[in-house]
Amino acid sequence: MSATQTVSLAVPRRSLAQRYPALRRFLRHKPALLGLCVVVFMTLFSFAGPWVIPFNATDTDIRARLMEPFAGAHVLGTDPLGRDVLARLMYAGRISLSVGFAATALSVLIGVLVGLVAGFYRGAVGAVLMRFVDAMLCFPSIFLLLAIAALIEPSVTSIVVLIAMASWMEVARVVEGQIRSLRERDFALAAESLGAGDIRIMFRELLPNAVAPIVVAATLNIAHAILSESYISFLGYGIHPPTPSWGNMLENAQSYLTNAPWLAIVPGVAITLTVTSFNFIGDGLRDALDAKLDR
Amino acid sequence: MNHLEPIHFVAAEDSAQVDNILEVRDLNVAFRTAQGHVHAVRDVSFSLRRGETLALVGETSSGKSVTCLGLLGLTPPAPYCTISGSARLAARNGKTYELVGTPERVMRQVRGGVASVIFQEPMTSLNPVHTVGAQICESLRIHLGMKGRAATDRAAELLNQVGISDPKRRLTNYPHELSGGMRQRVMIAMAIACEPSLLIADEPTTALDVTIQAQILELLQKLQSDNRMAMIYITHNLGTVAEIADRVMVMYAGRIVEKADVVELFTRPQHPYSRGLIHSVPRLHSGRVRKTPLFAIPGNVPDPAAHPPGCTFGPRCGHFEPGRCDAAVPDLESARPGHLVRCVRWPEIEGAA
Numbered sequence: 001m002s003a004t005q006t007v008s009l010a011v012p013r014r015s016l017a018q019r020y021p022a023l024r025r026f027l028r029h030k031p032a033l034l035g036l037c038v039v040v041f042m043t044l045f046s047f048a049g050p051w052v053i054p055f056n057a058t059d060t061d062i063r064a065r066l067m068e069p070f071a072g073a074h075v076l077g078t079d080p081l082g083r084d085v086l087a088r089l090m091y092a093g094r095i096s097l098s099v100g101f102a103a104t105a106l107s108v109l110i111g112v113l114v115g116l117v118a119g120f121y122r123g124a125v126g127a128v129l130m131r132f133v134d135a136m137l138c139f140p141s142i143f144l145l146l147a148i149a150a151l152i153e154p155s156v157t158s159i160v161v162l163i164a165m166a167s168w169m170e171v172a173r174v175v176e177g178q179i180r181s182l183r184e185r186d187f188a189l190a191a192e193s194l195g196a197g198d199i200r201i202m203f204r205e206l207l208p209n210a211v212a213p214i215v216v217a218a219t220l221n222i223a224h225a226i227l228s229e230s231y232i233s234f235l236g237y238g239i240h241p242p243t244p245s246w247g248n249m250l251e252n253a254q255s256y257l258t259n260a261p262w263l264a265i266v267p268g269v270a271i272t273l274t275v276t277s278f279n280f281i282g283d284g285l286r287d288a289l290d291a292k293l294d295r
Numbered sequence: 296m297n298h299l300e301p302i303h304f305v306a307a308e309d310s311a312q313v314d315n316i317l318e319v320r321d322l323n324v325a326f327r328t329a330q331g332h333v334h335a336v337r338d339v340s341f342s343l344r345r346g347e348t349l350a351l352v353g354e355t356s357s358g359k360s361v362t363c364l365g366l367l368g369l370t371p372p373a374p375y376c377t378i379s380g381s382a383r384l385a386a387r388n389g390k391t392y393e394l395v396g397t398p399e400r401v402m403r404q405v406r407g408g409v410a411s412v413i414f415q416e417p418m419t420s421l422n423p424v425h426t427v428g429a430q431i432c433e434s435l436r437i438h439l440g441m442k443g444r445a446a447t448d449r450a451a452e453l454l455n456q457v458g459i460s461d462p463k464r465r466l467t468n469y470p471h472e473l474s475g476g477m478r479q480r481v482m483i484a485m486a487i488a489c490e491p492s493l494l495i496a497d498e499p500t501t502a503l504d505v506t507i508q509a510q511i512l513e514l515l516q517k518l519q520s521d522n523r524m525a526m527i528y529i530t531h532n533l534g535t536v537a538e539i540a541d542r543v544m545v546m547y548a549g550r551i552v553e554k555a556d557v558v559e560l561f562t563r564p565q566h567p568y569s570r571g572l573i574h575s576v577p578r579l580h581s582g583r584v585r586k587t588p589l590f591a592i593p594g595n596v597p598d599p600a601a602h603p604p605g606c607t608f609g610p611r612c613g614h615f616e617p618g619r620c621d622a623a624v625p626d627l628e629s630a631r632p633g634h635l636v637r638c639v640r641w642p643e644i645e646g647a648a
Contacts, residue, residue: 185419186414186416186419186420187419187420187421187422187423189369189414189420190412190414190420190421190482190485191422191433192369192406193367193369193406193407193411193412193414194406194407194411194433194434194437194485194486195403195404195405195406195407195408195434195437195438196403196407196433196437197399197403200437204425204433205422208422208424208425209422209423209424211424
């Protein structure tokens, strides 16, 4: 009796980190924590920032062309059309981050479905699907992206779809491997013996057990997607001006590299910071979600 | 459309068939492997009455588990595994299901609803990512369409039935928060959730320590008499057989070698294999001189892909007689009423050790 009381009293006192060892491990991973801070900052910066600053991303000011940073009202200077670089960076961040998240969501969806079906049914179905995945992986994605981007009308939606099409294979492989091993576990047979159907076993019994590696793959995928968007836009096949994106800001900066280097440095730093941060978060999650690494 | 529907029993009242929950006739299970077809189960026939416990006994790879997995269609799909024969299972509502060759859709209703299985490993048979409550409710939702509060209440009631204290709180626990015995109780709760007419217990106590074993056996017996379930109890632990079973079926290399009432089998085993099994149970207070080495049947179960000719137990048998034992597979003969034995020499060796 007294034992139960101590236990029930002790429960609410434990902190979140104590109850979730994975969270504790993540919080101990300093680069990941830093990465998370940067990502949160970049997101707030991009989505809430435009309300704070007095400039618009598309308003031109001919009298204030190519202003240097930290020298006036324009904190990060202006571009050749007199547009505020800080404002453009924020609006571009909206596009680039959205494309990153949306493309990842779509690629995870496709990857999970393909991996789930291939891993669960194996046999001919699994072989065909996974060989298709292998074939897609062999194809250099940059050429695939550019070739298709040259053919279709570029828009945010089409870029998202394109990037997702070129990056779902990694998730599919991870999921397939997980499901293959999970479906041999006793609880899958137990669920079947209780009358659960294939769909139910796949989504309710097996998939939740594979969430950890999917989350890791997805996080790394976001970095990859942001980078993809940048170089497609940089090469001129992606998001078209006047809509800013970090990639096309870099493209516009090319011709002014010597007399206005901040035009390239500012979006370059934004891309580097964000992509590196997502990679750090991915590493941190990988370590945190793998209970075997607990010290 | 016709074959999709359960077969209705006409005139369920007449004859002894009323109480037969399960009728298995000539069940064969074969696996396709790289070495050709492997017959894991051959010509298994038995029946089971309401409230009766049948123990399936045999060494590893004798076909006990495959028999039961085959009955519920839990073996791999068609090209890899073929099942033939017939198995009729009666549900509580009077419907009878043929289990062999039935479409998946119907089998899903049977599994968990009319017949359910308790597996050997409670540690791995529960899904680690769902709470115990969610997993019990799942089964209630699939078969009885119960949701929300009703399902939770029923789940708590089930946990109470299997002897778990503070069931309401236990429902919110994850499997890793429970001990092995508790997890096995949860598995049992899930299995009996929809009041099946047949419960298959596949070595339910193997992974548990001895005191918990006794509790689980007691629980199974109690639930069985409360719910009037038929039970197939698979084990290689003869001690538990004596405790729980009404009848015993000894299997060897996929075939039934002996079938008898439990007392009959333990007092007058006929087949050399059953004798060997019973003989190899360690005894503390035997009349024999101490320090005799523990008896063991020599050799191993034959490779299922390459059975010896004739009696499959021949090469390991102390009563092997060339020319008779390896000529043909012996038939199941009736040694006494209700006592079947598959051995050509049973009358001769009856008295021998």
